[in-house]
Amino acid sequence: MSRKLKRAGLIFAATALSHAAAHAEAGFDASRRVFRLDGGDVTYAFKIDGAGLLQSVYWGSRLAAADPIDAPQARALSGFDVAANVVPQEYAGWGGGIFTEPALKVAWPDGNRDLVLHYVSHRLSRDGVSITLRDIQRPLTVTLNYVIDRGTGIIGRSATIANDGRTDVRVDQAMAATYVLPVGSDYRLHFLTGRWGSEWTRQERPVSAGATVLESRRGSTGSENNPWFAISQDGRSTETDGPVWFGALAWSGSFRISVDRDVAGRPRVTGGFNPFDFAYRLKPGERLETPIFYAGHAEAGMGEASRLMHRFALEHIVPRKGELPALRKVLYNSWEATEFAVDEAGQMRLAERAARIGVERFVMDDGWFGARNNDHAGLGDWTVNPSKFPNGLAPLISKVRSLGMDFGLWVEPEMVNADSNLYRAHPDWIINFAGRPRTEGRNQYVLNLARIDVRDHLLKQLDALLTNNDIRFLKWDYNRNWSEPGWPAADPADQQKLYVDYVRNLYWILAELRRRHPDVEIESCSGGGGRVDLGIMALTDQVWASDNTDPVDRLQIQDGFTQAYAPGLMMAWVTDSPNWVNKRATPLSFRFLSSMQGGLGIGTNLNKWTEEDFATAQRYVGVYKRIRETVQHGNLYRITRPSPDNATSTTLYVARDKAQAALFALTQGTHQLEPRAPIRLLGLDPNARYAIESMDGTPLGDGAPAVATGAYWMGRGIDIRLQGDFQGAGYILSRQR
CATH class of the missing domain: 2.60.40.1180 (Golgi alpha-mannosidase II)
Known part of the structure; x- marks a missing residue:
């Protein structure tokens, strides 16, 4: 036994003996070469097998500190499935005879694409472990990072791929982690799908031979599939009982989560960057960090799985100044009342009416900037429209503040209209393929945030807007997905870095704005719930779940959203009746009861309200303020779930x-x-x-x-x-x- 393993074994023994006092969470049993992470009611364990591969051992209910944890050495099943394909690897390179979904696939300039990752060393921390793997011959190193949350038992896993050689390496697939469940044939996969206006539809199907792939190829997360999963067991798991394994990827770009069952009968969940159209060149000395793939285990059904995820997000993901995020303010948004026809006098009248019902934040939506009279022009020109606001925003903001509310503004910084000063000056700044058509979506293009000059320009404009005006809130919208995902200014070998660098620079802008303006809160919106994930949540304070505000439809939308994410992060608006989506007329009280189950917003045209409407709203806003801490930070129990044919x-x-x-x-x-x-x-x-x-x-x-x-x-x-x-x-x- 090496000195390093002996020393790690002493660490494990010490932490095991002091478990009751210190509640140590990470350890290494040198005699079995087993790593163990404990948190909440969960134990997660993996080992170094006899061939030097990292092998999954156990993931489930918490075991006693003295319980031995191990797994037999995996053997080849036949000439068709050699040992490397049977071992439930924690992070498999594509090589050595594997046919399961690999975590990492690379190519060297000489054409070699074989990658076999063996254990080299590790470093324990209080609540996690860092593992170093290296290819058996080539100078490529992978560092696996594990951390477990003491309260919920949720694990965070990511990987850093480093080129230690003297030639380039092309990364063709880079996943954050693979999670392996015990052998079984009774598993069911739960996931969330949708489209614009119909997000957060809960789906389920058996986990069987043949993969289920949850993915986005859109450049952003997308409504089509959300990067969340849960796996239950038939006959055992319900809303209130039975085992559930669940997880979510913290990434706001194109992603893929693959769920399959290997030849030995074990469900495997592999998630990270979407390999579709993906290539990332690593020059000598360069590194690529994957997103974090979080995952947890519950023994009390889908309800407990949700509550653990909610608690984890509130305590560890979402921005906060204390133990928990600030409570969401009751918000009014002017879009349905005015659409693009905003002006100083009209917004002031709406602000007076909003203040009557107890609103705490007044948000002016689209139409305040540039030549923005419709959705054909103005995006990219983030200066106040002088004909609508001849004295700038200061008079309106002063009025809103005098009414006891703070002021918020709608922006869509990542986009540009062809009819804008920015596009006329920099047509090369959009995502495009040289010489190819430029497809518009909602009459707009996507700016290439992967470019440093674009990133810095956007930061400068937004920083000036917030510095020169008393703005406390931004509704950050993103109303189309990518097309022609090219980057002509980059070296051809680096152009597909767009998928990673765009999102990294988006995160950088958001983080820098928060650093410079710590009192400004941000809402993530993408035509509704098109970019909702733990990555964007780490840098924003709330999210917009859907443009569909029909209160009946929202019951199902909100049920789906809260499977994965905390109700306190979800904005829900009371809007006009009949609703624009279905032309369905509903009582104002019903609309409030539907919307009070998240962050409460009002988006109706208050100019059309009766005195009875104002009285009803005043009552429910007052009630909401009494219960909002319970709704936003408490524990959610779904007693009766709505279905498409029965919205109860x-x-x-x-x-x-x-x-x-x-x-x-x-x-x-x-x-x-x-x-x-x-x-x-x-x-x-x-x-x-x-x-x-x-x-x-x-x-x-x-x-x-x-x-x-x-x-x-x-x-x-x-x-x-x-x-x-x-x-x-x-x-x-x-x-x-």
């Missing part, structure tokens, strides 16, 4: 300290005097006493107790009578001292 939803939000709960019950319609069972709550303190009140102020039904124990509300439940179409009810439960 019952959700419960319970505060972290269980002092408050907010219950929402909504239905698209009732039929045939159908009896409604009592709603049995979840997650309360069974020994505490809770008082209950309705959000609309109506009295409780006959015989309903005003105060009862958590055990009562969870055992007996609450009787809610809903009759008619588009009916909803909301209740607040407050723990009594």
Whole structure:
């Protein structure tokens, strides 16, 4: 045994002995050559096998510190499947006889494409480990980084590929990680699909031979597939019980997550950069870092898996100044009232009406800049339109601030119209192939942020906008995907770096703006939920889940969104009725109850409201402010999930300290005097006493107790009578001292 392994073995022994006191999370058993990570209720283990490959060993419920963890050496199944293809490798290079999805595929100038990665060394930290792998002959090194969260047991994995040689290396595929589940034939994959206006549709299918590929080739994340997955087990896993493995990729560009079952019957999940149209040249001494692929395990069903993911995002991903992100302010957005026809007087009138109902943030949407009177012109020219705002934005901002609200603005910095000063000056700044047609989407092109000059120009413009105006919020939009993904100014061998460098520079701009303007909050929007992922969430404060604001459709959209991401990060608006999507008319109270289950926004044309509308809104905004910490930071329990043919939803939000709960019950319609069972709550303190009140102020039904124990509300439940179409009810439960 080497000195290095002996020393690591002593570290493992010391941490195991002091587990109760120090709660050590990472260790290495030198005798078995097994690495072990513990966090929350999860243990994750892998080993160095006899051939020097990293082999997955265990991922599931937390084991005792003294429990031995190991796995047998994998053997060849036949001449068709040699040992390298059977070993459940943690990070496999494409070489040595593997046919499973590799994590890394490279090519050298001499035509060699064989890559076999063997263990070289490791370095333990308190909550993780860094592993160095190297090709058996060539000077290419891969550093695998593992870290486990102590609270949730969620693991973060990434890889850094380094060219240590004297010639170039072309990376053709670079994944962040491969996760391997135990052998089994009863697994089901859950994932989220969609399109514009219909995002966050939950899908499921068996995990079987043949891969399911979740991907975006769009240059950004995209609505078509979100980079999130969950895997349950048939007959064991439900919303409230059974094992679930889940994960999400922190990347806002083209991605791929491949889910398959190998020849030994093990599900494998491999995620990272999308290899479609991908090539990344590493010159001598250069490195490529992959995104982080986060993954976790739950034993109490899909609900617990969601809550663990929500908690992890709030505590470790989203920007925050304390332990948790700031609470989302009640927001008004002017788009539906004015569209492009914004001006100083009209926006001031809307601001006065918004302040009446308790709005805390007034956001002026598209139309305030350049020659922006429609979507054909102006993008790229981020200067105030002098005919609409002859004195700049200062008078409007001053008015908004005097009404007790902060001021926000819509921007779309990554785009340019052909009819703009920026495009006329720099037609070469867009993503394009030289000599080929330039496809427009929504009458606009995509700027090439991979270029440093474009990156610096955008930062300069946005920095000046925020420096010269008291702006506290940006709605950052992105309304088309890429076409003709070329970079003519770059060396042909480097042009496909566009897929990585664009996103890295987007992150850089956002990070630099946050550093220079720490009081400015940012919302990520992409024609709705087209760019929502843990990568963009690390640099923005909230996201726009969908342009579809129909309150019935939103029940299903929000159900899908919260499978993966925390409700407090999701903006949900109350908008006009009939809604523009389906021409469906719904009561204002129903629209509020639907939208209060995330970050509450109002996007209606307030100029058309009656006094009754204002009174209804004032009540619900006031109620929301009472419960928003519970909704945004608490634990979500999905009691009844909506489906495409039955938009009935019952959700419960319970505060972290269980002092408050907010219950929402909504239905698209009732039929045939159908009896409604009592709603049995979840997650309360069974020994505490809770008082209950309705959000609309109506009295409780006959015989309903005003105060009862958590055990009562969870055992007996609450009787809610809903009759008619588009009916909803909301209740607040407050723990009594």
